[in-house]
Amino acid sequence: MVDSHPTVVSVDGDPDEQAATVDALSAAGFEVIQETTVSGATSALSSEIDCVVTATTLPDGTGFDVLERVRAAYADCPVVLFGEASPADVPADSQSHIVEYLPRSIPGVRERLVSLIKDATMGGYQVAYPVPEDEQARLEALAAYDVTDFTTAETFDRLTKLVVSHFDIDKAFVGLVDEHEERFVACEGADWQTVAREDTICTHTILEHEVMVVEDLTEDPRFASNDQLRELDVRSYAGAQLTTPGGQTIGALCCLDSETRSYTTEECQDLQLFADEAMEQLELRRRLNERLPQETA
Amino acid sequence: MSQANDAGYVFEGVPLEPVSEGTNILVTGPSLGGLRQLLLGLLAGPSEEGILLVAADVSATEAVGDFKAIGGNVDPSRMCLIDCAQDSSESESEQIHGVATPADLTGIGMSFSQLYEQLHASGTARVRTGLYTLGPLLMYADDIRPVYRFLHTVTGRIQSVDGLGVCAVDPAAQDERTIKSVAQTFDGQVELRERDGTHQIRSHGLSGQPDGWHSVDINGTARSHQ
Structure with a gap:
């Protein structure tokens, strides 16, 4: 069901970038859990969450590591890879790492991020099965x-x-x-x-x-x-x-x-x-x- | 806002009424019976719109050639491609991204996001995204579930940014049950067939469209925009 205040886990090791993301998400009405590492993000998965936004590079791993842990805990949870990455960074098992990607360099990126997460938390955004129209x-x-x-x-x-x-x-x-x-x-x-x-x-x-x-x-x-x-x-x-x-x-x-x-x-x-x-x-x-x-x- | 915006996405030369922003369409028909031309015709819009084509069955070079052949105007500043052919590295550029294989769904998805944002940053607010065809993605996938996830992610993004998504598939080359379940990811379908030497289309699930089969000249669908 769609939560009126969805919970988003923001994973970013850069304090300034994290603060900017949290400010944008909080202002848009999201509950935000802040984490800086893959292991921190893994701990946050014990809470009820609706979406995960992760930087591509983290102090103890990558955004794809976070994705793997999210998929294991909440198969349907939308994950946004937020940063600079190229297809060359995709792990070999590409089919297990399908993710929404938002390059951080684009103008007005956090406005775009908020819009993307609003849609992603409406349900059915990244699921691995067909969903009825109604x-x-x-x-x-x-x-x-x-x-x-x-x-x-x-x-x-x-x-x-x-x-x-x-x-x-x-x-x-x-x-x-x-x-x-x-x-x-x-x-x-x-x-x-x-x-x-x-x-x-x-x-x-x-x-x-x-x-x-x-x-x-x-x-x-x-x-x-x-x-x-x-x-x-x-x-x-x-x-x-x-x-x-x-x-x-x-x-x-x-x-x-x-x-x-x-x-x-x-x-x-x-x-x-x-x-x-x-x-x-x-x-x-x-x-x-x-x-x-x-x-x- | 332009008239085109008010009217949604317009299809000149194809007997379909405009569809609203954020619509995703599955186009089904014979690969050798005009499917590619129809998909490219649906992607050919007014000059202010961008095109992002995922070429999974053909190379980027072939796709551009085919687009020109149906009368499409190739403007590199507003047309981007993702070439899923294994030997695509030769043609890679800022507008053409290559992924090693149609099995690399994550790579295709990331390139899609990157190129879309590139088009948007260059001032192209409205983008038509095409996938030709879904067949190799299904064929190369070890498991169909990642394909559902990929399609939900891409169609969800297209919906989120008020774009238009058009995905082609030849149902004769795929399992019927698979096509039926995959179709669920789209807002509606356009079917293509050949009868007595002419091509005809009909739509399902898209509001405000004409009923029944209608003839279409698939070799000149893009010329009306010029």
Whole structure:
């Protein structure tokens, strides 16, 4: 969600440059955490942050070192490399170091930096997955179905157990696709809590209008190089959308198997029925959640 | 503010209505059926606008030649290129940056930022950015996820600076599922096809555009600006 006062970590070893950056960002309404080194920036990542601006050269490393640490802690966090650099400075593994770059020598650079960070902190700026067009509305809809306060697990545990039995597969889960991760409401066959969104298949499923089937993940370019899925022993997938009465897709009910697998039209229809049942349960709990505070009062 | 600014980005010689500043368009069609000419035609704007072309399928020299061939006016002060061909070092200059391979997404992104700022500092407020084509970036990537990150970063920057982004891809040469998911990064699409010896385009997802297929003379799209 977009924070009204996003937190930006500014990493710069030059006191004058750092002061100028902090002044510009603070004046624009950002909360600023100041760090001067790669190790300092790494410590700052324990806080909730929305963006990192780093100088290219630091006393104990480079801006790319900071980038690596940010990606490990917050995969979706936008990072701006702010300084003078050339493509020759890019580490050999270029694909892991994609970054916004702003040369410091341009006129009015801090005005440009502020404008860039305002846009970067609006969401979806540097993420490694496709994002629905109406993502903000989708996230707002999802927030209304936050089930963490409910004793919902048993209902969904039963449902996913039924799905595993019905389709004769390894695993089934009900997953909610949140801003940066997928949260598992229930998962039969594995003990998963969350997975980073860029590693999930469901972040693609929520873009579809019908059940999404991937018969063999190793043959699908979107997932063939996803080590996380390989480590979880996932080879085939079928996912049916969880769509709210208002039309927002907030997650999916999914089948997984360690073998390649196809799904017939009838099986896809059954899976969608299971998903509709899961959505109805979520909707009932959302309504209950709305009524409870009033009744308590 | 000029009339062109008020009207967004105007396409002379291409049957599309102007699009608002910050728009990113995916152009799909056959590589050998006019895709390059259409992309270059969409980049050809009024003389006060700049052009930044990422040449991933062709060399910078070829791209400039093709731009001239469709009637484009090559003004070195307002046209910059990123040449992703491996032997690009020969043609490197202040206006032409080279990266070793289309796999170097970070290098391409940094060159894009640097050249954009260069154009902006020289007084070019509005810049049309083209990527021809997305194919090599997808083909050279070990994993598609960095390509999503690259596209989000570049299209986000174009949106942030009120630019225009046009990215071409030949869907026949790519996995259909990949193209569908990559298209999500763009505001809309323009499709190109050949029918009975003529080229036709239609658009999706871009507001205020004409419905259906419309003929286009892709070999002279830039001449109307002269």
